Amino acid sequence: MTDLDPLFLNIIYVATGGIMVLFFMWMGCKLFSHIVNFSIPDKLAEGNIAVGIMIAGMFIGIGTAL
Numbered sequence: 001m002t003d004l005d006p007l008f009l010n011i012i013y014v015a016t017g018g019i020m021v022l023f024f025m026w027m028g029c030k031l032f033s034h035i036v037n038f039s040i041p042d043k044l045a046e047g048n049i050a051v052g053i054m055i056a057g058m059f060i061g062i063g064t065a066l
Contacts, residue, residue: 021066028062029055 029034043051 021063024066025059025062028058032058 029040038054040051042056
């Protein structure tokens with residue numbers, strides 16, 4: 001198929017996968033922010049720990065799914 005070095009291909013796969021994970025986590029956060037009826041950044045700025053735990057759980061879930 002290609003004559004590229006396997007190490008180079010693995011680096012490409014890791015970089016592509018990392019970019020995709022970051023994109024889907026960003027999209028998931030934006031989508032979830034539109035679903036809830038409060039502003040997530042405002043609640044985090046107020047020091048609401050429950051919202052921080054909720055966002056962390058969401059990121060863990062998206063990361064596991066990917």
